Amino acid sequence: MRLKALLVDDEVHILNNLSKVLPWEDMDIEIVGLAKNGIDALEAAIQHHPDLILSDIRMPVMDGMTLLQEIRKQGLTCEILLLTGYQEFEYAQTAIRHGVRDYICKPINYFELEDTVRNLAAEIREKSKKQKKEQRLNRVAYLANENYMLHSLLGQETEEEGVLWDEEDGLANKKAYSVLLIDLEGYSHRSISWTVLERKAWNLRIKNMLKDIFSPILKGQTVLQIREGEWCIIFPSPDQDHPITKEQLYPGYIILQTLVDNNDGMLFQMCLEQNYLSLNELAMVYERMQQKLILNSPNEWFLEAGTNNLESTSRPELGVTESKWHWIEKISSGLRNGNVEVLAQMTHDLKSFVGHLQENSIGQSQKMLHYLLIHLLREMREMQLLSGEQEENIWQRLQGSLSLKELLSLIVSLIEQSRDSLSTKKSSELLMMSAQNYIQHNLESDFGIDDISEYLGISCSYFCLLFKNYFGETFVEYLTKQRMEMAKSLLYSSDKSITQIGSEVGYHERRYFTKVFQKYTGMTPSEYRLKDSVGS
Template structure:
């Protein structure tokens, strides 16, 4: 780890001696700047962010004490070592207030200075290592939290006792959540011509923009991309006030300005602020999707609490079971696509045709809307699974520009399913994808990765990966990854002489304390206790 040093003194011969006499490379430093006054030094400090500033106190233009004050005001936290021939108490008291680490008196004893710098270097390196560990620990916790929330939205809630990253105190006081769904209306059509890297980059830009826009409004919130062109902002209702439509309008205007260059794209928001548990999130998410389908598309904002129950009720004379089946088809078509189950999708086509045959005049308009959404849903799903060439998708969208009857919409859906059947012979099945995922996990067990990295590797979206993974392995990605890491660690503890810290690092836990915490929660004992239990002496 190479550290950066900035040297400051108005006496040129002292500055030269400081840069040449001390063995800076051996001490672990790279000299990033030499300055003759405080003004130049401040500019260099802001530019290079040095780990150590070695500065004289008495200098023209800006003295050393003013320099360190300005450095701290800029938020720079590097260590400061002062060179001074002045030992008055007032200087010392001012310097201490701004975090000066030590003093070297002039004339300089270079042996003493070298020894001081060497000790400081060790302390700086240790502080950096600790900071990196804490950042890694926070990132792992954030990844786990995002994964858990995504699984919950998709109806794959992780059991409370299996949330291994959660503190005991937190687990006794479960969170309650609010959900804001943002959908980019028109995205599926407008993005047809975009290459995959452009679509991915654009969606990531929107996700990052959402984080920036909600940062002044919320604490402890998570932005999840469920699929292309759709995001959910999930936040804790205990520590956050309710969002107002005026606050959300500012977010809407900023986002709408951002997508203004993409024609016919319109942002729609649906908000549920009644406190939700993790187990309730999936049903609410599905309800919000239904509302955005059935609610008139002119407005940009819908509050779930303001939606009348009539919106989601069947029209008089319409069979309630048939209405439920429509939403069931939307779910099942997606599941059939992901699992490569052509037979199940063919069966649902039969159900759709039978449903159309029973329609009465009052329910035709509503059914057209739902079938239209089902068709768009199939387009988005097949695109994310890379099952539909761009020209075929464009042809479907051209058909949708026409005024299609219910029967014509059914016919178009059937043709989409036939295309899906043709693509099955050339695309990886879900089983092959999950075998690839399993190999990726085993080969990268010690690396820091999450759902985004493994989804990119497989070439599918995060939401598809979560659903495929849970269906195939019977547990969520986080549960599976944790189990693989701990089981591997158990084997290594029993069969190797490596230290607990080394073993933890090799299975993906760079910080021993966090490794011990997860291991103990998983096995009921610490790594040391487990190793002792399996030792020959025991």
């Protein structure tokens, strides 16, 4: 690991000696700046974030002790080694109080200084190594827990003992959960003209904003996204004496709605369930919250789920359609797994359902089929089973008032089109479609060929062969391109720092992210962001 050092002294000959006498290259340390006073040194430290600063105490403009205090005010955690001809005790006391690692007296013994710098550099590297290891473990734990909660939300089997949250997060021993479901009405239609990367970047931006907006209110939250335009926040249930209120959520709603006010027809809605839920109840409640939002007027931004009786299998406002909502996930599963038999059965079940409807259930059934159609469009778009022109034609038809029969006809025709497309695709094409979907949903994660091959259930060598034949480039080339395009979108549309954006596209070290981005675009992330801001 190459370290960065900043040298500070008002005596030019000492500054030159420091930069030339010590074997910096041999110690694998880069000198990023030479400063003759504290002001210049502070500017250089803020710009370069050195790992080590060697500074004189007595200097003009700003002395070494003031520099030390200002550096700590900036939140910089670099190690500092003071050089001085003054040995008064009060200097040592002040220096120690502000985190100075050592105190070298002038005239400088350069052999002693070299030993001191080498030892300090070794400590810095070891500390950095431990921090990176801890960060990786924390990220692994975070991703594992997010995946764990996602499986629970989808009703897939999980073992509660597998949760990895730290006890300080409040989730390790807590068995009661609550849910806030956030849906963006009109998203599917308005995002027709967006590219895949634009949609992914936009959804990721909202997901990250939700974490920031609601973390003070929903302690220990986990933000999940199962489908585009919808986000689900799971959090430890609040104390019954201090429930979450509509008024607490309203400022967050205003922030979110402000983002889409220029897009006609896009409205955020929230549905809150804060009754105590166990993990195996999450899937049922999630489904009911979806239904409640769909059946409610989109102009009403907030709803209380109020699922007081989770064992109930029917509710007056849902009636006969409630048992059919599982079709949504069944169709998704059939499409993603290429199971044409499941899709054929769905066509039969839909026709039978509509054919046996009672007159008083038609209104609710129309709403259910309308949502089923929108969900089917989303899935077909992601799997590239539907052209943009076809999707736009369907949305044009949905602008009018469609009868139950017309809705059924549209859904059946789309299912049949999907079946035909899936039947004619080779198994290798389906594998690569799954690979593409996996990559798009895991851009921020640290994964490689082994992981994706295991996910697809094929060998690494066979995966590499299929991938190159299908996409015309290697897996690494393709992944890098996807991450860089996502980074470009985030740099343009987000106020996140370069480090944060790098982490969100899978590069958790800023220096390496900058290197890859510059090779891909010909400019650094900062230069790219500045170019776009100047151009706008």
